[in-house]
Amino acid sequence: MSPVKLAIIGLGLMGSRHIEIVNSFDGCDLVGVCDLDSDLGSLADRHGVPFFQKIGEMLDSTRPDGAILATQSAAHVETFEACARRGVHALIEKPVADTTQxxxxxxxxxxxxxxxxxxxxxxxxxxxxxxxxxxxxSGQIGNLLAVSMMWTLMKPDRYFDIAWRTVRPDGGPVLINLVHELDILRYTCGEIDQVFAQGRSKARGFEVEDSVSISITFRSGAVATIVGSDAVTAPWSYEATTGENPLYFNVPENCYYFTGTEGALAFPQMELWSYPDRDRHGWQHPMEKSVLPVSRADSLTVQLAHFCDVVRGARPPLVDALDGARSLAAALAVLESISTNKPITPSIDPA
Ligand SMILES: NC(=O)c1ccc[n+]([C@@H]2O[C@H](COP(=O)([O-])OP(=O)(O)OC[C@H]3O[C@@H](n4cnc5c(N)ncnc54)[C@H](O)[C@@H]3O)[C@@H](O)[C@H]2O)c1
Structure with missing residues (x-):
């Protein structure tokens, strides 16, 4: 099987991670990278890849099969259009865009x-x-009734040197980070019926929030909450607890709790709680805990392998544009709820 030819557009925080991963993965060849910022040419040099400042020029001269789009979200539609017009398949960073339109x-x-x-x-x-x-x-914890998620950590001050991260339309932890929690909720618990959220920027005073609480109902009848802050000293975030990204200090804690009529799951330590005897349930009876064995893998590398298969046409994308649009709609509903102080039903239907 010949390697898939890939390009990367946008070499900031995320694009520079993609360069490392693409360059060390056997199933693809990195044929070119592109950023508006000429200073990032040195990053391309370090990886031995041709650098371009214009997307069209890079796509026309390197003719990749697929491209990874890691520009800020407001630029995704324009960068994708340049790829699509040339038949180049795309891995578009989340959120898929900054608006549902x-x-x-x-x-x-x-x-x-x-x-x-x-x-x-x-x-x-x-x-x-x-x-x-x-x-x-699978129903292993019975009927899912309630989920609690924590995403609490401290972003370093220098993270905010990049202006778009502090303002609308695409800055702030709801669109940049909590869209991940909302996507995991949709994936595990089904479609969201309604969100009601509060947000504040008490710590930094930016236009965008630093702390939020979100209350969610699902079409299934289950409920969930997310508490999020990027300005607190706390170990309970997906990043810190899964150890997925070596950049983050890793702690063996949990950040999500899924609870159902027959049991509960604490994630990512994968602790399953249940009553050993189903006929003896109720708060007076002892519960038991088991730990699910799960092998670890780097999700960006697994995603890249999947993208290569998608480019080859060997399998459909796990998260397509409409699926991504639904997770974006959930995040936008959270922001609308914060600004209107009303419950909002996420929708991708044009108003
Ligand atoms: N999957 C994740 O966990 C994760 C983590 C962080 C960021 N992201 C996403 O990745 C995307 C990028 O975020 P970031 O923090 O890396 O941003 P960033 O600001 O660090 O980098 C974006 C880069 O894109 C370049 N750029 C912008 N428009 C361009 C254009 N038209 N042509 C070429 N280059 C262009 C900028 O010059 C900049 O270097 C966002 O959508 C963000 O939400 C995903």
Whole structure:
């Protein structure tokens, strides 16, 4: 099988991680990288890859089969259009876009040009998340009734040197980070019926929130809460507890709790709680804990292998543009709820 030819557009925080991963993966060849910022040419040099400042020039001269789009979300539709017009399949970083209209435009362009889109909700490729999905959807903890998620950590001050991260339309932890939690909730618990959220920027005073609480109901009848803050000293986040990204200090704690009529799952330590004797249940009886064995894998590498298969046409994308649009719609509903102080039903239907 010949390697898939890939390009990367956008070499910031995420694009520079993609370079490392693509360059060390056998199933693909990195043929070119592109960023508006000429200073990033040195990063390309270090990896021995041709550097371009114009997307069209890079695509026309290197002719990749697929491209990874790691520009800020507001630029995804424009960068995807450049790829789609040339029949280049795309792995688009999450969120798929900054508005549902832009996300739907991406889905439409993909259809019109016959290009395939995988949205970079990479956590779905993590075996731990897949195992949590399987526990919940197989009924192993009975009927899922309530979920609690924590995403609490401290972003370093220098993270905010990049202006778009501090302002609308695409800055702030709801769109950048909690869209992951919302996507995992959709994946494990089904479609969201309604969100009601509060958000504050008490710590930093930016236009975008630093702390939020989100209350969620699902079409299934289950409920969930997410408490999130990027300005606190706390170990309970997906990043810190899964150890997925070596950049983060790793702690053996849990950050998500799935609870059902027959048991509960604490993630990512994968602790399953239940009553040993089903006929003896109730708060007076002892519960037992077992730990699910789950093999670890780097989700960005698993995602890249999947993207290569998607480019080859060997399998459909795990998260396509419309799926990504639904997770984006959930995040936008959270922001709308914060600004209107009302419950909102996420929707991708044009108003
Ligand atoms: N999967 C994850 O866990 C994860 C983590 C962080 C960021 N992201 C996502 O990745 C994307 C990028 O985020 P980031 O923090 O790396 O941003 P960043 O600001 O660090 O990098 C974006 C880069 O894109 C470049 N760029 C912008 N428009 C361009 C264009 N038209 N042509 C070429 N280059 C262009 C910028 O110059 C910049 O270097 C966002 O969608 C973000 O939500 C995903």
């Amino acid at each position: 832009a996300a739907l435009r991406i889905a439409e362009l993909a259809d019109l040009t016959n290009t395939r889109v995988l949205v970079g909700h990479h956590r779905r490729h993590n075996p731990l998340v897949k195992a949590a999905h399987d526990v919940v959807t």
